[in-house]
Amino acid sequence: MDSQTPVTMDEYARIILDHVAAGEALFDARDLRLLAANKLFYRFFEMHHVPSWDAETVIGHPLTEWLPAANPADAAALIVIFRSVAETGIPYQTEEYVAPVLNRGQMYWNWSLHPVRNEHGQIVQLIFHGSDVTAYVLARRQHARLHAAVEDERARFRAILDQLPEGILLVEATDGNISYANASAATILGIPVQDLVGVSFHQHARSHSSNDVHDRIALPWNFVVINALLGKTASSQETVVVKPDGNTLIMLSSSAPLHNEEGSVTGAVIVFQDITAQKMIERQKNAFLSLASHELRTPITAIMGFAEILQLIDAQEEGLNPISQRAIAQIVAQSDQLTRLIKEMLDLTRLENAELSLDYTLHDLHATLKEVIESQEITAGEHSIRLASKGLIATDKVMGYFDEQRVMQIMNNLISNAIKYSPNGSKIEVGLQCTPENPDEALIWVRDQGIGIPANEVHLIFQRFHRASNLNKSMSGLGLGLYLVKELVTRHEGRVWVESTEGEGSTFYVLLPLKKERHLKRKTYNHK
Ligand code: ADP
Secondary structure (H helix, E strand, O other), X not given: OOOOOOOOHHHHHHHHHHOOOOEEEEEEOOOOEEEEEXXXXXXXXXXXXXXXXXXXXXXXXXXXXXXXXXXXXXXXXXXXXXXXXXXXXXXXXXXEEEEEOOOOOEEEEEEEEEEEEOOOOOEEEEEEEEEEXXXXXXXXXXXXXXXXXXXXXXXXHHHHHHHOOOEEEEEEOOOOEEEEEOHHHHHHHOOOHHHHOOOEHHHHOOOOOOOOOOOOOOEEHHHXXXXXXXXXXXXXXXXXXXXXXXXXXXXXXXXXXXXOOOOOEEEEEEEEEEOHHHHHHHHHHHHHHHHHHHHHHHHHHHHHHHHHHHHHHHHOOOOOOHHHHHHHHHHHHHHXXXXXXXXXXXXXXXXXXXXXXXXXXXXXXXXHHHHHHHHHHHHOOOOXXXXXXXXXXXXXXXXXXXXXXXXXXXXXXHHHHHHHOOOOOOEEEEEEEXXXXXXXXXXXXXXOOOOOOOHHHHHHOOOOOOOOOOOOOOOOOXXXXXXXXXXXXXXXXXXXXXXXXXXXXXXXXXXXXOEOHHHHHHHHHHHO
């Protein structure tokens, strides 16, 4: 508008009205003539789409004349409303009225019609007031759709989680209440889902404080949850929980914290399974193995004893015939093999029952290796075993604290494997290296020119009972030797690994700490 032109009050009023964020109109109450309206009011009827009527021309004309063209569907009903307000003076108000929009879906309006009275109380005009709430209605619908989709998804997840054999709980950080439990959680804990959810986790995690009801140290169950609420992730922890009936369960529990967008812990998720039965079977198996290996040792010791007597007789003048000599040699060799297998079984059960302790004393590792090699040479057949000491002369001592019997066992296992898994006549090197830079540790290796280990199995061979796929049937064994080697080396706080090429040979390395006495005293004390 030109600032020079004089502006009337009416024009000011129009400017203001046209900028109000609502549709406003004034009607004559007697004949429903439109007296004044702002732009948004015309939007209400989409007047620009109405042929022959538009914003300018409807002014001064009764609603009854132009409304049927603007809103053919609702015209009659709207006229009734206008007339009723004009006659009764009762205001009319409606929400989310669907106003027609040509070819563009729908618009939603909240609108009202109020009577205006003169000084005599007569209704002279009607005021229309309406606001476009389309954006709000669409957003609300969208929100409802999303909400329904989320609920759908949640129901699906719950259905899936309810099928899992593992128990799952969600615990809220604010109050320690369980906010979700799946069906297996309820079954395992022996508490119905409805009694679990909404109740403090601590109430259900009544834990005993004693070491263990099942002879093994296991953590109280709430430990994993508290840890998770403190932001720590734990996987496969053995924990114990007391059921409402007083029975205890051994659980394998994993837990992790749940974070919000800002990174603070809002809760914890706990996944667990009941391993009580599994633990019982394991205990029985260990008890059986331990008993069986003890029982087997007695007869085998007797067989060996009698074989030795026969060997003594053979050594005397009369001697035994060659067939008997070969038979005795076989008895001795097979009994040795059997003794080794029984010993492996016994060591395994001791390890699993945490009964195996180390006896650290001061020894010369160089001498220990020489002794092992000497004893192995007897059974090495056509193999040649050579001691290669790097940076050492034959008389050098490599002193350190270690369990000599166990180090001998480690070396015996590695050397007898080298013999077993390499062809007759091939060379086996036992190495020892102790550098001045690292006087507190020694590197030992056993190198053979044998069948090697398939590359994809190298990482498996230290596992219990794993035997590689390139063995032939005559190579007997339980697959326990390397597992024991690894356990024994680890208990010495050392490291064992292998480098191998299938068809060419293998080198097993052992890095053994040569401990200092001061450090050891505590260790020995711990073990006893
Ligand atoms: P066992 O010799 O009784 O089978 P071990 O635990 O000592 O059990 O060894 C596990 C497996 O590792 C063996 O079965 C064999 O496949 C492989 N292995 C061990 N030592 C050697 C070696 N020196 N050369 C090739 N393979 C070996």
